[in-house]
Amino acid sequence: MPKPSRGFDGLVVKAWRGRDYRLTVRDSRYVTDHCLRLSFDTGELLDHLPVHPTMWVRLWIPNGRKLQQRAFTLVDPDPRARTTDIEFALHDGSPATEWARAAEPGDTIDATVLGTRFTWPQPDPSGYLIVGDTASLPAINSLLAELNGIPARVWLEWQHEDDQKLPVSAAPGTEVTWVQRTDAGAGLVKTVEEAAFCARGRHAWVACDTKTTRRLVGVLRDRYQLDRKAITAMGYWRP
Ligand SMILES: Cc1cc2nc3c(=O)[nH]c(=O)nc-3n(C[C@H](O)[C@H](O)[C@H](O)COP(=O)(O)OP(=O)(O)OC[C@H]3O[C@@H](n4cnc5c(N)ncnc54)[C@H](O)[C@@H]3O)c2cc1C
Structure with a gap:
């Protein structure tokens, strides 16, 4: 063979x-x-x-x-x-x-x-906004484990009921919201869009499917006025 x-x-x-x-x-x-x-x-x-x-x-x-x-x-x-x-x-x-x-x-x-790299934002942000799914949860857990007390708000998209049982390394000060995947990711985008938080001073880390990631970056920039430099984003899979 x-x-x-x-x-x-x-x-x-x-x-x-x-x-x-x-x-x-x-x-x-x-x-x-x-x-x-x-x-x-x-x-x-x-x-x-x-x-x-x-x-x-x-x-x-x-x-x-x-x-x-x-x-x-x-x-x-x-x-x-x-x-x-x-x-x-x-x-x-x-x-x-x-x-x-x-x-x-x-x-x-x-x-x-090839391609793996990481830098923490400087200076420290006042908090993190993290959006992902089960493919990016291992990466998100590695981030959450090293936030050293900086608060984080996390949205995670689930496709199967039992996804919500996956361990999330959430320290006190980390708020985790699981959102069911609907309309090819549109449900998650809408949830983040409607969350109405103050994004000033925060850093966002986004890793969902490619299309949803792009749309979330748009929401963070347009709705929440986050500077592009305050957003780290990467599509993790192609729908
Ligand atoms: C930096 C980085 C780190 C990653 N780390 C992980 C990780 O630790 N664990 C992990 O599971 N994934 C991880 N991913 C995502 C993973 O690389 C993709 O999901 C990849 O497509 C998996 O290959 P596959 O053979 O499953 O499917 P493919 O051959 O790529 O695609 C086959 C079918 O599966 C669908 N598909 C692919 N991924 C998903 C998904 N997550 N959910 C639903 N449908 C899907 C595709 O749309 C396609 O229809 C990571 C991606 C990146 C960029």
Whole structure:
């Protein structure tokens, strides 16, 4: 059987000098019926890279005879133990879901590091406005864990009832609102639009599907008068 190919994505990542690593599955457990957490040995991945909140890698997921790169967030990366977890938001028609469900201890997957970076806003904002969903919840939890007492208001979109049981690293001063995904994300946009908060001095971090993310950035700028520099936004998946 020919080796699955990385195709055009592989060439691009190589041209940008992405660094390749191999992860080995240690363990897997369901957090909910729609979230699967895998633990990995990281090999050399964490040996030279400083760990930062929202840190992510490109996993090369098998899809037929091809490999497709998909971004996943490192959960509790531990450079000393050379381990990390990754939480997969499970959904239909997803090669990543298929791979994660079938993964067993000893299985390997390649990961490329390219593009992950993080800087805290300077000076500290008076508070954070965070909008995401189950795909970005691992990144959001890594942010919430390091807010050092700065208050945050968080909106999370759910698609399955049990999504709301997912752990959120909310310290005192963090207000979390779960919003059901309706009208391809329009329900979440409307909820944030109607929340009527004062955004002065705050920093927003937004990561939903690409379209919803764009619309939320528009709301934060137009309705809440947030400067573009006070908004960090990235589409996490394509609807
Ligand atoms: C920086 C970054 C970090 C990320 N971290 C994580 C993470 O830790 N955990 C995680 O689960 N995801 C994470 N994501 C999102 C993940 O990369 C995408 O969801 C990706 O599309 C998953 O690939 P797939 O094989 O599941 O589906 P694809 O082959 O990309 O798409 C197949 C189908 O699934 C649909 N789909 C894709 N994602 C979702 C979703 N979340 N909900 C509903 N339908 C979907 C698509 O619209 C399409 O119809 C991250 C994305 C980014 C950019």
